[in-house]
Amino acid sequence: MMQLHAGSVNSWNDCTVKSRMLQLTDRHINKINTCGYTVIDDIVPIRQIAEAKRTLTKIYAGEKNLSPLLNSKLYQRSVCLVHKEKVFRSICQTPEVLSLVSSLFGNDFTIGSLNALTIKPGEEQQNLHFDQRGVAGALSMLIVMFPLDDSTFENGCTRLIPASHQMVHRLDAKADSTVNQFTHLEEQAIHVEVAAGSAIAFNALLLHAVSRNTSNHFQDAVIATYCRKWVKPLWNIVASIPGNISINFTEEERQLFGFYQSNPTPYDYKRCNIYTPSRLRANLERVRRKIYKMTNSLIPKG
Amino acid sequence: MSPLTDSKRYSEEINTHGYTVVPNVISAELAVKAKTALDRIFTREKIIAPELDSAMHQVSFCIAHKERIFRSICQIPETLQLARSVLGNDCTLSVFNGISMKPHGDEQQLHIDQQGPAGEVELLNMLFPLDDFTRGNGCTRLIPGSHKLVHAVGTTADHRSTQFKHLEDQAIYMEIPVGSAIVYNGLIVHAGSRNRTDHPRRALIVSYCRQWIQPQWDFVKGMPRHILADFTEEERMLFGYYAEKPLIYDHKTAYVYSPSPFRKNLERVRRKADKLFSLFLR
Numbered sequence: 001m002m003q004l005h006a007g008s009v010n011s012w013n014d015c016t017v018k019s020r021m022l023q024l025t026d027r028h029i030n031k032i033n034t035c036g037y038t039v040i041d042d043i044v045p046i047r048q049i050a051e052a053k054r055t056l057t058k059i060y061a062g063e064k065n066l067s068p069l070l071n072s073k074l075y076q077r078s079v080c081l082v083h084k085e086k087v088f089r090s091i092c093q094t095p096e097v098l099s100l101v102s103s104l105f106g107n108d109f110t111i112g113s114l115n116a117l118t119i120k121p122g123e124e125q126q127n128l129h130f131d132q133r134g135v136a137g138a139l140s141m142l143i144v145m146f147p148l149d150d151s152t153f154e155n156g157c158t159r160l161i162p163a164s165h166q167m168v169h170r171l172d173a174k175a176d177s178t179v180n181q182f183t184h185l186e187e188q189a190i191h192v193e194v195a196a197g198s199a200i201a202f203n204a205l206l207l208h209a210v211s212r213n214t215s216n217h218f219q220d221a222v223i224a225t226y227c228r229k230w231v232k233p234l235w236n237i238v239a240s241i242p243g244n245i246s247i248n249f250t251e252e253e254r255q256l257f258g259f260y261q262s263n264p265t266p267y268d269y270k271r272c273n274i275y276t277p278s279r280l281r282a283n284l285e286r287v288r289r290k291i292y293k294m295t296n297s298l299i300p301k302g
Numbered sequence: 303m304s305p306l307t308d309s310k311r312y313s314e315e316i317n318t319h320g321y322t323v324v325p326n327v328i329s330a331e332l333a334v335k336a337k338t339a340l341d342r343i344f345t346r347e348k349i350i351a352p353e354l355d356s357a358m359h360q361v362s363f364c365i366a367h368k369e370r371i372f373r374s375i376c377q378i379p380e381t382l383q384l385a386r387s388v389l390g391n392d393c394t395l396s397v398f399n400g401i402s403m404k405p406h407g408d409e410q411q412l413h414i415d416q417q418g419p420a421g422e423v424e425l426l427n428m429l430f431p432l433d434d435f436t437r438g439n440g441c442t443r444l445i446p447g448s449h450k451l452v453h454a455v456g457t458t459a460d461h462r463s464t465q466f467k468h469l470e471d472q473a474i475y476m477e478i479p480v481g482s483a484i485v486y487n488g489l490i491v492h493a494g495s496r497n498r499t500d501h502p503r504r505a506l507i508v509s510y511c512r513q514w515i516q517p518q519w520d521f522v523k524g525m526p527r528h529i530l531a532d533f534t535e536e537e538r539m540l541f542g543y544y545a546e547k548p549l550i551y552d553h554k555t556a557y558v559y560s561p562s563p564f565r566k567n568l569e570r571v572r573r574k575a576d577k578l579f580s581l582f583l584r
Contacts, residue, residue, distance in 0.1 A: 080551035112548070133390075133514055135422050140514070230417055230424070232516050233548050240551035264520035264542075267364040269529075 024096060025103045028201065032104070032139065036165035037192070037202035043096045044146055044197045048087060053148050055085045056116050056220055074124060078116045081222065082237050082257055083245040088114060089253060091146050092224040097199060101142055101226045110258040112141065112225045112233030117210075119156045119219045125212040128161065128182035128189070131225070132175055132204040132234075137166040141204035141227040148220035150195050156213035158200060159189040165205040182207055229261060308380070309387050312485065316388060316423060320449035321476075321486035327380050328430060328481045332371070337432040339369035340400045340504055358408040359494070362400040364519055365506070366541065367529045372398070373537060375430060376508045381483055385426050385510040394542040396425060396517035397509035401494075402502040403440045409496035412445070412466035412473070414459050415509070416488040421450045425488030425511045432504040435478045440497035442484060443473040449489040466491050517542060 024040065031038035059078050063070065070077040081088040092114050101109055132141045151157040164185070173181060185207060192200055202208060204225065213219060227233050237257045238246075246259070254260065308324075315322035328336070343362045347354060354361045365372045376382070376398055385393055416425045435441035448469065457465060469491055476484050486492065488509065497503050511517050521541040522530070530543075538544060 135424070135512075138419050138422050140419070230516055232514055232546070236548035236550045262516075264517045264523075266520045266523040267525075269364075269367065269526055 025100050028100050029103055032142075032201065032203060035162045036206040037160055037162070037200060037208075039192065039194055039198060039200050040096055040100070041195075041198045043094050043199055044091055046197065048090060049148050049196050051087045052085075052091060052222060053220055055087055056118070056148070056222075059084055059116070060118070074120050074122060076118045076120070079113075080235060080237065080240045081114045081116055082111075083241045088116075088222060091222050092144075093253075093256065094146075094199070097144055097201070097224075097226075100201065104139060104142065105226065105228050108229045108255075109226050110229060110233060110261050111237070111256050112227040112231075112258075113235045114222070114224045114237075116220065116222050118221075119210055119213045121213055121216050121218070125156075126177050126209040127180045128159075128185060128207045128209045129177040129179070130164075130169075130173075130175055130205050130207055133169075133173075134205050136168045136205070138205075139165075139203050140231045141225055142201055143204050144199050144201045144224050144226065146199045146222040146224070147194055147196050148222065149217070150193075151219060151221070152193050152215075153191050153211070154213075155215040155217055155219040156211045157191050157193050157219075158208055159191045159211050160202065160206055160208035161185050161188050162190060164188075164207040165203040167207075177209065233258060233261075309384050312384050313388050316426070316485060316487060319446045320490040321444060321446065321484060323476070323478055323482055323484055324380060324384065325478075325482045327378050327483050328375065330481060332374070333432055333480045335371050336375060336430075336506065337504055339371050340365070340402070340432065340506070343368050343400060344402060356408075357404065358410065359404055360402045364398060364521060365400045366395075366398050366521065367525060372400075372506070375506055376540065377537070381428055381485065381508075384485060385428070388423055388426055389510055389512045392513040392539075392545075393426075393510045394513065394517055394545050395508065395519075395521060395540055396511040396515070397427075397507060397519060398521075399507045400504070401507060402504045403494050403497040405497055405500050405502060407440075407497050409440070410461045410493040411464055412443075412469060412491050412493045413461040413463065414453070414457070414466075414489055414491055416459055416515075417453075417457070418489050420452045420489070422489075423449075423487050424515050425509055427486050427488055428508045428510075429484040429486075430506040430508070431478060431480050431482070431484075432506065433501070434480055435476060435484075435503070435505075437475050437477060437495070438497075439499045439501065439503040440495040441478070441503070442476045442492055443495050444476065444486060444490055444492035445469050445472050446474060448472075448491040449487040451489075451491070461493060513545060517545075 028038040028040060056078065059081075060071075060076050063078055064076075070079065078084070092111055131143055134140050145158065149155070161182075189209075191211060194200055225234055238259055238261075241257075246254075249257070249259075312322045312324060340362070343365065344355075344360050347362055348360070354363070362368070366376065367373075376395060415427060418424045429442060431441075433439065445466075475495065478484060488511075509518070522543050530538075533541065533543070
């Protein structure tokens with residue numbers, strides 16, 4: 001595995017690493033724009049992969065009975081990994097990926113989901129689907145899959161239709177893998193085999209799916225979505241994280257997970273004014289208004 | 303020309319120039335009623351929301367529920383059909399404001415209403431004049447084709463910033479009569495001009511956005527129940543009542559919840575009942 005940065009954020013200061021990252025980014029941006037996807041090799045260090053696998057096994061064991069909906073005979077999922085273990089936060093902040101996403105979206109992007117998916121032996125082939133609707137060819141959400149096991153044809157690697165992000169879908173096309181709506185494109189699918197430690201990044205409009213796992217082994221992966229700041233994220237990560245955990249987040253992480261993202265503003269129908277969802281601000285505003293009214297009545301008119 | 307052909311032409315103009323003008327969408331009678339209703343709102347809100355009344359303009363937000371007449375304006379067939387043909391059938395309302403540019407008020411700076419990928423239409427604004435728009439009373443000015451500009455990092459949707467001052471000489475002034483509508487991409491550089499007359503210039507601003515874009519206003523949250531109950535299914539859809547919202551994860555039960563507290567509580571009760579039953583059955 002390439003010793004590019006060994007997962008250290010300090011490596012950002014290294015000029016050679018930076019220039020290498022820029023080259024990587026340019027190449028990958030072109031590939032994402034034309035084909036809708038790219039593979040970034042050797043970016044997550046082995047020790048981080050091993051730690052993530054170990055942690056994921058523990059999480060799965062804990063959630064096995066707790067959330068039966070996320071655990072079937074053929075797959076197990078764990079959603080919203082952000083607060084579960086720090087290692088997952090490190091994986092989605094891999095410098096190469098952040099560099100790629102910021103080149104595509106600018107610096108104010110957010111992470112809209114961070115989930116794990118394990119495909120069990122015998123997994124049926126998933127239907128081709130896209131993850132989010134959007135204007136054909138435009139890029140507003142990027143999905144990055146970090147395999148924790150080598151992802152091969154046998155164990156059900158991702159298959160995708162290159163350049164399908166530029167297709168104009170029918171109006172009733174849904175971002176739903178349970179609907180069999182793109183079968184006619186199956187023959188154009190390519191299977192993307194990537195080694196553990198690498199990542200597949202693709203436009204959320206690209207048609208893709210998990211393939212059949214014909215091996216006897218599990219295939220673990222961490223999947224993160226990165227989105228432009230004006231796009232609705234898949235998850236409200238801020239509302240999902242327990243307060244005591246989010247205190248430990250760095251400023252960079254808070255920005256990344258959408259703590260400072262502007263949500264649609266609710267309207268105060270009684271007072272005809274704007275209130276952000278913060279109660280403190282709402283109450284402060286009420287006090288301010290009362291003072292305004294009181295002082296206003298004291299000032300002589302005319 | 304048929305309405306469908308018109309809609310196609312308007313869509314093309316929006317794609318190429320970033321804006322279009324749709325004539326005769328509001329009858330004179332409706333415009334007068336809307337203007338009277340807006341004046342009533344402004345008078346009332348001058349007292350309860352004085353901060354929305356500046357030297358430049360008076361604004362009233364989320365006017366849909368304030369007077370019933372406004373709900374019909376965001377559903378005018380020609381403009382709604384245009385919005386849906388550009389943004390998709392599941393587009394929702396992002397903004398619905400009333401504005402009055404003050405006589406001899408300040409000028410707005412050129413600005414954009416939303417950030418987005420250059421050339422794409424993700425937010426479509428519609429401006430319905432309630433007074434004839436003239437150069438004298440400070441009609442909207444805009445820079446044709448500016449929706450295709452790639453803005454510098456840090457460009458904000460702020461009408462007080464002077465970031466587009468260098469484009470002023472390319473601006474065209476949209477002088478249009480009451481009853482017509484200016485429809486423009488949220489990325490187009492535009493502004494309200496200085497009103498040099500002695501009369502206010504009133505207008506309604508309606509923005510529609512694509513289903514996957516964060517709307518500016520959350521119309522449903524906090525809306526009084528008796529008003530919401532009066533909304534038709536179509537109106538509920540348009541105001542984002544059924545729009546997909548980011549999911550919330552319940553870390554205690556490792557379960558995915560939609561943001562509805564009712565569903566969340568129901569699920570908790572169901573889980574507790576399941577546990578109780580399994581104790582008895584053991």
